[in-house]
Each structure stands twice: as structure tokens, then as C-alpha cells.
Amino acid sequence: MTWKEYFTSSIGRKLVMAITGISLILFLIVHATxxxxxxxxxxxxxxxxxxxxxxxNYILRLxxxxxFIGFILHIVQGLMLWSQNNSKxxxxxxxxxxxxxxxxxxxxxxxxxxxxxxxxxxxxxxFWWGTKMALYAHxxxxxxxxxxxxxxxxxxxxxxxxxxxxxxxxxHLLHGFSSAxxxxxxxxxxxxxxxxxxxxxxxxxxxxxxxxxxxxxxxxWIA
Amino acid sequence: MQHSTINLNLKVWRQKNAKDSGRFxxxxxxxxxxxxxxxxxxxxxxxxxxxxxxxxxxxxxxxREGICGMCSMxxxxxxxxxxxxxxxxxxxxxxxxxxxxxxVEPWRAxxxxxxxxxxxxxxxxxxxxxxxxxxxxxTGNAQDGNALPIDKDKADASFAAAACIGCGACxxxxxxxxxxxxxxxKVSQYALLPQGEPERNTRVMNMVAQMDKEGFGACxxxxxxxxECPKEISISNIARLNREYINAQMSL
Numbered sequence: 343m344t345w346k347e348y349f350t351s352s353i354g355r356k357l358v359m360a361i362t363g364i365s366l367i368l369f370l371i372v373h374a375t376x377x378x379x380x381x382x383x384x385x386x387x388x389x390x391x392x393x394x395x396x397x398x399n400y401i402l403r404l405x406x407x408x409x410f411i412g413f414i415l416h417i418v419q420g421l422m423l424w425s426q427n428n429s430k431x432x433x434x435x436x437x438x439x440x441x442x443x444x445x446x447x448x449x450x451x452x453x454x455x456x457x458x459x460x461x462x463x464x465x466x467x468x469f470w471w472g473t474k475m476a477l478y479a480h481x482x483x484x485x486x487x488x489x490x491x492x493x494x495x496x497x498x499x500x501x502x503x504x505x506x507x508x509x510x511x512x513x514h515l516l517h518g519f520s521s522a523x524x525x526x527x528x529x530x531x532x533x534x535x536x537x538x539x540x541x542x543x544x545x546x547x548x549x550x551x552x553x554x555x556x557x558x559x560x561x562x563w564i565a
Numbered sequence: 566m567q568h569s570t571i572n573l574n575l576k577v578w579r580q581k582n583a584k585d586s587g588r589f590x591x592x593x594x595x596x597x598x599x600x601x602x603x604x605x606x607x608x609x610x611x612x613x614x615x616x617x618x619x620x621x622x623x624x625x626x627x628x629r630e631g632i633c634g635m636c637s638m639x640x641x642x643x644x645x646x647x648x649x650x651x652x653x654x655x656x657x658x659x660x661x662x663x664x665x666x667x668x669v670e671p672w673r674a675x676x677x678x679x680x681x682x683x684x685x686x687x688x689x690x691x692x693x694x695x696x697x698x699x700x701x702x703x704t705g706n707a708q709d710g711n712a713l714p715i716d717k718d719k720a721d722a723s724f725a726a727a728a729c730i731g732c733g734a735c736x737x738x739x740x741x742x743x744x745x746x747x748x749x750x751k752v753s754q755y756a757l758l759p760q761g762e763p764e765r766n767t768r769v770m771n772m773v774a775q776m777d778k779e780g781f782g783a784c785x786x787x788x789x790x791x792x793e794c795p796k797e798i799s800i801s802n803i804a805r806l807n808r809e810y811i812n813a814q815m816s817l
Binding site: 343345347348351352353354355356357423426427428429430431432433434435436437438439440442443444445448449451517520521524525526527528529530 | 740781788810
């Protein structure tokens with residue numbers, strides 16, 4: 343089998359989703375940790391230090407390219423799988439089993455993912471774009487990301503959009519985490535409990551951490 | 566044993582042939598014994614339709630004891646009806662209440678075109694099986710029984726996978742109409758045994774390629790197939806299928 347045949351087969355496509363998915367899961371740990379620096383409540387000193395470090399380190403810049411490739415592969419492949427899978431039942435059932443045979447969020451990864459894509463575009467335009475503009479368009483101008491965050495999260499609609507994004511992420515992860523392991527062939531009584539629990543704890547913790555950021559800033563708990 | 570009869574309203578999918586667009590028709594099924602199987606209830610109804618000079622409802626059936634994999638009805642939104650681990654022929658009318666309306670549809674999937682009414686063409690499964698679901702055997706005398714030592718756990722897992730009757734409930738239950746549980750059971754059954762070793766890599770590649778060619782969807786790990794399978798085949802077989810597929814490609 344050629345590599346092309348391999349990665350365009352139904353299992354190959356799922357493997358791409360699983361590998362990029364796990365990479366994004368790992369990225370979220372780094373993202374939540376660095377952003378969590380705002381909770382030191384030191385006027386963003388620690389946070390801005392790490393933000394500056396991340397945006398000025400060449401090795402990390404290179405890894406960021408990999409991150410973007412991972413995002414694009416996951417999104418494009420996900421949307422393609424969604425539309426292809428939807429076309430495999432041209433005549434729909436009149437009666438559906440609902441939640442009797444599967445969990446609603448496991449059936450809704452396409453919708454949750456699309457919500458996340460919309461959120462991602464808003465999110466990047468809020469913070470990523472500004473950082474890059476300061477760095478490249480304005481000759482490494484002084485850029486206070488912490489102030490930008492405070493400014494963005496002072497608006498109700500931004501906080502609401504972020505909370506919708508984080509809740510979508512939580513459901514997406516609750517299925518995606520364990521699903522990735524199943525796709526990679528890891529399903530055994532020895533590991534299943536571990537994977538399920540780790541996925542549950544990870545999804546809740548990551549999403550709680552992210553949800554607390556706009557909430558804490560909106561209510562002024564962080565100076 | 567308590568014996569009672571019930572009256573039911575049936576909403577059944579009627580479709581003349583593959584080209585007909587089809588529609589639901591309602592029938593009354595009266596004095597149905599609760600000890601009848603779902604198929605026997607259809608026999609009673611068809612008997613009446615024939616006597617009335619009408620076209621009886623076409624449905625697949627053969628052994629009527631849950632091992633042939635022919636019966637294939639989507640009953641009230643559930644493949645093989647509301648009971649766990651049973652085929653439609655093993656579903657008894659005591660699963661329903663007096664006066665209930667039951668909606669009966671054929672398996673819905675691009676790869677399972679409707680032939681007539683509730684019968685669908687599942688020959689795509691045969692072609693997947695022919696693509697790799699076999700082992701090579703030497704001609705001549707049969708080998709002595711137990712000549713090949715096999716680990717008990719593996720033999721049991723292989724046997725559990727071999728319980729698949731190829732009814733297609735996994736495809737019917739899957740939101741993507743994916744045949745992954747069927748293919749994984751067929752691949753697992755051989756991959757776990759020494760007899761399956763010679764064609765191990767080509768088997769998984771050819772069967773998956775045929776599955777994709779037949780127009781089944783991809784797996785999204787919702788687990789609906791496992792919940793509906795009358796033989797309770799586990800999705801751990803799908804993980805094994807994925808492992809086999811990865812190993813086949815990674816091997817030199």
C-alpha cells in the first residue's frame with residue numbers, strides 16, 4: 343500500500359485526526375500553563391515575561407509552524423470526514439435512537455469542532471494577530487499582552503464568546519481524548535480505565551482553567 | 566405462564582424496488598400473542614395481506630434462532646429492536662405495550678441499497694469477506710486436532726469475534742453507516758490465531774480497501790455499533806483492526 347492510499351483510507355484519515363488531536367491536547371497543556379501565570383496576580387509581570395519569551399525564541403517559532411500544520415490538518419480532515427460520513431446514509435431514518443446507544447457529544451464532534459473553529463478565528467484575531475503585528479510589522483514594538491487581555495475581557499460579548507468556546511472545547515475533548523487512543527489501537531482492560539479517567543480529568547481541568555481567565559478578568563479579580 | 570394478546574399499530578416502510586422512492590404505510594396487527602417473535606407477528610400480518618389479495622411485506626429471515634444474520638429490521642429507531650444482544654427473530658412481542666405504534670424501517674446505508682420493503686442488499690459484506698476473510702490451508706489430509714498450540718485467551722477472543730453473523734446492525738446503528746465493527750470482527754478472528762498469520766498484512770489492507778470501495782463511512786468511535794450488535798462484539802476489535810492496519814503499513 344502506498345502512503346497516499348494509507349492516509350486517504352478510512353482508517354488512515356482517522357489516524358491523522360488522532361495524531362493531530364493528541365498534539366493539540368499536549369499544546370493545550372502548555373497554553374493553559376502559560377496563560378495561568380495571570381493568576382499570580384502580579385499585574386501580568388510573570389505572564390508578559392513568558393509571552394515575550396514564547397514570541398522571541400526561534401526554536402519555539404519553528405514549533406509554532408508545526409502547531410499550525412497540526413491545526414490545519416485536524417480542521418480540514420475533520421470537515422472532510424464530517425461531510426463524507428454524512429453522505430453515507432442518503433435516506434435518513436424516520437426514528438433515531440437518540441442517546442440510547444451513544445453519547446450526544448460523540449455524535450456531535452463536527453458541530454462542536456465547527457464552533458471551536460469560529461472561536462479560534464475570533465481568538466487569533468484578538469491575541470495572536472496583535473502579537474505578530476507588534477513583532478513583525480512594527481519592528482518588535484513594546485506589546486503588553488496582559489493589558490490587551492484585560493481590555494478584551496472587559497466586554498461582555500467577548501466573555502460570552504469565550505465561555506461558549508471553552509464549553510464546546512470541553513465536550514469536544516471528553517470524546518476526543520479517549521477516541522484518539524481507540525483510533526491508535528490502544529484499547530485494553532489494562533489501560534481503558536486510565537485513559538477514560540485521564541481524559542475526564544484533563545478535559546475538566548483544562549476547560550476550568552481557561553474559563554476562569556475571562557471570568558476572573560471581567561470581574562476584576564485580577565489587577 | 567401468563568399468556569396475553571395485544572393489538573398494535575405498525576408503521577412499515579414499503580418500497581416496490583430499488584428505484585421506487587418508498588413511503589410508510591400503517592397496518593393494524595390484532596390479537597398478537599406476546600409470546601410471538603417479531604417476525605411471527607409479521608407472518609400473521611402477511612397472511613392477512615395475502616388473504617386480502619394485497620402484496621405481503623418483504624423482509625429477510627432464515628434460521629429464526631439468532632444465528633444466520635438474515636433478519637434486519639430497524640424497529641423504533643433501534644437495530645433489531647429494543648432488546649440487548651438479540652436479533653429481530655429473538656425479539657418477542659412482550660417487549661411492546663398494547664396499543665403501541667411501532668415504526669419499522671429497513672437498514673439505511675448507501676452500501677445497503679433497499680431491494681424491496683424491509684429487505685436490503687448486503688452483498689457488500691460478502692465482497693469484503695472475499696477480499697481477505699480467509700486462510701490458506703494445505704491440501705491433503707487434515708491436520709491433527711490441537712496440533713497447533715494456541716493461547717486460551719487468544720482463542721477465546723478469536724471465538725468471540727467469530728460470533729459475528731454479518732447481519733449489518735453495526736452499519737445500521739452507526740451514524741456514519743460505517744462497517745468497521747463487522748470488518749474488525751472478521752480481521753480479529755484470524756489475526757488472533759496462528760492459522761491467520763500467512764495473510765495477516767494483506768488481509769487487513771485488502772478488507773479495509775474493499776470496505777472503503779463499497780461506500781461505508783469512517784469510524785468516529787461513538788460505540789453505537791457495540792450497543793446494537795446482537796452478538797455483542799466489542800469495539801476493542803476495532804482497536805485491533807486499527808493496530809493491524811498500522812502494523813501492516815509499518816512492516817517492511
